[in-house]
Structures are given as structure tokens and as C-alpha cells.
Amino acid sequence: MKELSEQIQGLCRRAKEASRLLSELSTEKINQALIAIGEELQTRKTVILSANDRDIDSAKIMGLSEAIIDRLFLGEKRFTALLKSLEDIVLLPCPIGETIEQWKRPNGILIKKVRVPIGVIGIIYESRPNVTVDSAALCLKSGNVAILRGGTEAFNTNKELVTAIREGLRKTNIAEDAVILIPTTDRQSIPILCAQRDFIDLLIPRGGKGLIETVMNNAKVPVIKHYQGICHVYIHSEASFEKALDIVLNAKCQRPAVCNAMETLLVDEKIASDFLPLIVSELQNRGVEIRGDEKCLHIMGDRISTATEEDWSTEYLDLILSIKIVSNLDEAINHIHQYGSNHSDAIVTEDPAAAEAFLHKIDSAAVYWNASTRFTDGFEFGFGAEIGISTDKIHARGPMGLKELTSYKYLIYGNGQVRN
């Protein structure tokens, strides 16, 4: 334990040193590094994919779920996508150095607020190996050092990926410690990492309840959580059924395993007896299991099962949907307030006043009027990339792109001014 602690602290110290060098590099140099990393990954593809095979084999032996094994799997197609995403990041404008605002004060000093890197960012995540490359590339592009603590099940894959990344940095004469993988699967490494106040400027945990709790309970540095999405769609009494059907089916079925998928449908009771049979048929045709409240059961009978109290706060990440009939807009808002996770929620209505009240009162990162919750995404928002979706309210909320990975400082230009 003491040894592990010292090992991790040593790595974090090196990361902090690298961060000072990194903050002084030009955009051209960073882009050169990203291109070199792409080439290294390409060169080492066979080694990386066979490391991934080993991880998959271990996962099967350990009896991990099909879903986890699927997320863990890299393969040719995903490898190509990973390289493509790296190329896209090269093309994005560099946020660093941008003057966000500038103004002159009556005493003549000029104040410039300019964008700077945050410093050292620790990313703690699970399963998907593409997160390793994406996180490293986004951190580099925004002038930040990345300390990566990936999932145990992807350890071999991540090790080979980071070897390639560091080789790309080395070949561009950039400090390799700009990207560091915590080289252990020991779970104790997470609390140790979370305590490195002197060396880490920000922690981003991406994952399930267990991981997030561990980070929250141990963090001595700022944290931006990428946590669960218990997303709602509320079908108001003045909804267009056509839009409602499209949006509900998209929000639930298009990709149920992601955080911006809908978990609970709220239906206004004025239209419930008309709308519910339509949407339930369509959902069931797509294999969705429906769990309704008492009012739903009253309309749908034994075609659906019963929702328990627990259902309202469950992120299924699966083809399961809870449905509640609400008597009006206020009840819908109160339900979301009580059970939601402040991620993404939508109203479907043709009534602008109801829509504006919903948009104003729902305290979520993204609030939708007549659109699917599935748009809460850095690419769909036009950010060109994303490191994930913040469910916190401090620093960055919702999709986090390059800008959200930056801080700022004030540069003050004077001519000898002093304060009276």
C-alpha cells in the first residue's frame, strides 16, 4: 500500500512537471504530436488488437456480462473509428490562448481574459478502450496532461494504447509524461489518485455508481462527475402525437445503453387513454419492456407490468421503460425534480407557454422542447468532440468539449498604474 502510494505519487509529480512544458507548446507542435500518435497506433495495431483479445478472453473467463464484453471489444472497425476521431481532433481549433474578453478600465489598465489549460487532469473510467485515446488526445489538444486510470478489464489494451501514445509524444520531442497510464489494476490506486492534491488539478470520473462513489468519497481535488442520466420525456396535453411517437421511440430505442436515453415517460392524463395504447404498441414491437404506474395499468391492463417506487430512480440503460401518468405540467416538473438526475429532459407540446415553463423550471444540463434527449452529446452540439457529459453544475455542465477542458487567467497591461 505504501509502495503503491509512492509509485502513484511519483507518476503524478512527473505529470505536473510535464504540464508546465506542455502549456508552452504551440498548436502546430501539439497537432504534430497527435498525428505522430495516430501513426504509432496504426503501426502497433496488431499488438494492440491482440492485447485486446487477451482482455476479452479474461473477461469471458471471469464471466463478465455480454454488455461489458461488447464495450471492451476493440476490433478493426472500432480501431479505424478511433484513428478517425484522432484525425478530427487535429482539425479542431485549439482553444488555448484565445482572448475570451478584454476591456479597459478608467485608470487605463487593459484586462484580457485568456483561455489557458487546466493543468493535470485525472480521468477514471471503465471498459471502453477508445476513451483512452480520446481522453489523451482531447487533453493534449487543450494543453492538459492526462493521467488515465482505465478499467481493470481493459488493462492490457490500455497499456498498449498508451505505449503507442507515449511513443508518438517521444517522436515529436514532447515530454512522454504528458500522458500517463496508472500501471496497475489494484483498486486501491483510485483513492490514492483522488488524494493527489499537489499534482492533479481536476478529476473526471466516468462510470457507474460504484466508481463515482469511490471518487466522491476520496477526492481531495476538484471533481467533475460524468454520472447517470435518468432522462424523462413528458408528453403534454397539447402534444403532437406524431412528434411524440418519433421522440419517444428515438429517446428509448435508438441506443438504450447510453446516458442520454430516456428512462421514464411521463404522459399527461388528458391524452393518456389516446396516446398510451399507440406508444406502448410501438415500444413493445421494438422489444421494450414497459413498467407503468397504477393509472397506466388501468388503461393498459396486463399488457404492461407494474412500476415500483425504485423504478422512478433507476437508469436501466436497457430496453426497459417506466411510464407514469401525471395530472398536469406541475406534476411532471415535480416528478423530474424528485427523481431526475439533472441530465436531459424533454417536453413534447405545441403550447409555447407550457414549453417555456418546462424549459425554465427543469434544472437539467439540457432541457428539450420537441426534440429527443439523445442530442445531449458533444458532436450533436457541434463541439467537434467530447470527453463526456458533466452531470455537475460547477465549471462545465452537459457535453464537455475542448473549451470545457480549459481554465482562464487575466493578463493586465498597465503603464505604471497603482491603486489609490
Add this chain to the structure above:
Amino acid sequence: MKELSEQIQGLCRRAKEASRLLSELSTEKINQALIAIGEELQTRKTVILSANDRDIDSAKIMGLSEAIIDRLFLGEKRFTALLKSLEDIVLLPCPIGETIEQWKRPNGILIKKVRVPIGVIGIIYESRPNVTVDSAALCLKSGNVAILRGGTEAFNTNKELVTAIREGLRKTNIAEDAVILIPTTDRQSIPILCAQRDFIDLLIPRGGKGLIETVMNNAKVPVIKHYQGICHVYIHSEASFEKALDIVLNAKCQRPAVCNAMETLLVDEKIASDFLPLIVSELQNRGVEIRGDEKCLHIMGDRISTATEEDWSTEYLDLILSIKIVSNLDEAINHIHQYGSNHSDAIVTEDPAAAEAFLHKIDSAAVYWNASTRFTDGFEFGFGAEIGISTDKIHARGPMGLKELTSYKYLIYGNGQVRN
């Protein structure tokens, strides 16, 4: 302990409930409340000032320092200033609801990024009673609930101030729990407050090392520290001596007890034998104790005392100054990197290239070229108010005004759009 814990948790729960109500109020209503609070404070002036007298008496009996007693003292003049500052906050534009950015995506959805309150902000501070009123008013104006945990020594004063504030809220029909004072001087209340993850969205500790450490070690919610300023002024070889003298004297002597005052002067060795005797005379004429490194001693002899290693990382907050002679710009930058606190640092030079290198490489909230570090202040920056000066890099850096007390959310306007 259990009782205290339950009491504080109960207060925080009420704060969270009030925050939902507060976020729905109009600017007019909030301004009415601020005006009513001013009237209540005026009405209760005698009660408040006599509570302050009791605090001062206790402080004297406890043998607290003159500096603490001075900060604790309210009195007629400061009371008037406090009311004036409240009036100023009424006049400031409300940041809530502002559309920060908006854009349309190719699929037709309109994305608006709008400013919203953070929610519940816990402010943990020491001594000065005006912080109680300022913090409450700034939180209210930005739609946030304030939970205040003031210093033990100001407990009676704070209790009366918050009674007036809550009475002002009550008379405007706003939930009184929009401003809550933790009604105990028990030090255990701080760690308990820091752990209220379900109810507090942000903690702002303002104070010395002990307070900041307690908060950092116990926080389970986001923290923005208002910590120390070990501020440097570097006199470059190409400095104008006239500007250098003005800036050094201002940064050190104008108000030595604040975080943006200079603590260490760095002098380029090329000009040291000319500049040092000048500035040391001026500083000593103003009662400043000088502690120099070996090279300084070589020039100044026994006119100054010796700086120890500890001096370079000490925030004196007093008429004491450490001086180091550096061989060039890089050594100055490295010294600030090693010993600074990322608060405010200045270069004095007529050489634009040296200035730009300094501005670029120094990683502090405010970096100055030919101006005094004393300008790091919400009022001097033109924010109209400040809750303090963040020494962190996440969310807000440097002076925090009303905007820095906000978060944002995305409102997405569609017409039935779904994701492919």
C-alpha cells in the same frame, strides 16, 4: 455530535428547498428583497452594533490579536459602507437568464446556453461581519441560497445581521431559508457542513490555512478556495525605475493585510546595485521590514535582515517583504513557479518581449505588466462586487463577481427532431 449533524442537515435540506423557489423569482422581486434587507438592517442598527460590541468584548477577554479585533469591529462608518454596498448590488444587472450563446444545428435544432443559479452555496469564513451581508446579497442577486458559517468571534454580530436579512426576505414574501446562518460556534459544524452532498452545490471557504485545510479534508461537494496570495513583483533589467518604485511601494504598503499585496520582490541582478538601495530606503521609510537573500545582503549589508527558505513561501499580510536577486527572467519565472500561490504576480519592464514571456509563462489568476498586484479585485476589475478571489482553476479564477456565482444550462428548441 449526532444531534448537531441532524440539525445542520435539516438546515441544509431547507436551503435546498428554498433554492428551487428562489430560482423562479424575477429580478424585480430579488431587488425588492435586497432593498427590504437594507431597511431591516437600518432599523436594527442599534441591536446589531451592540451585538458587535459584545463580540469585541469577548475577543478582548480571549486575548485575540489587534488585527482580528479590527477586522471584527463594525461601527457606524463600516455599517454605512455595508448598506451602501447592498445598494450597489441592487443596481447591478442580474446575470440570471442571460443567453450566453446560441446557435442552430444543421438539423434545425436551436441550442441556447443560458445562465442559471448554482443552487445552494455554503460560505465558510472568518472575522469580518460585512462578509455576511455581502455574501448573502451576492448569492440572492445571482439566485443562489446562501448557507453562512461565519467566524466564532463574530457570532453575535452575524446572528443579528442574518436575523435582519431573513426579516427582509419575510417581508418580501420570499422563503427566509434563502439565507441561513449555521447557528453554532461548534467547530465540528464545519466538517458536517462540508459533507452535505445532497443539499450543497458549492462551498466557498475564505480564510487562513487552518480553515482551508479543514474544508479541503472534509469536502464531499465542489469547493472553490479563496486562499492565500504569495504575490511577486519582478523588476526586470529593462524596468523604468520610476514605475518600479511606484508599483513596489503600492503593492507592499497600500494595504499589506490583503491577499493581493506583494510578499516577495524579485530584482534582476543587472540593475540590483542601482535599484535596491533606492527601493529599500523608500520601503524602510514606510516601516517595512526587509529580508533579503545573500546577494541582497551583499549589496545592502546590515541595513536588511536575512531571508530564510521559509520566507519565500510565507504570506506575511504585514509590513514585511522578502527580496531576492535573480539572474534573469527565467530564474524569476522559476522562483514564482516554485513558491507562488497562483494568485497575482507582476513584471515591471519596458521590454515587450520579456513582458509577453512573463505573461504567458506565469500560471496565476492575474499576471501584470507594469501595474500593481493590488488591482486583483472584483471592484477594480469592474465587476461591481465580489464575493472574493478564487485561487483555484476550476469554474472561476481570480475575482468572483455575480457571473462567477452562476452555472448554465442548455435549452434546445426543436420541431420533432430525432437522432439518426
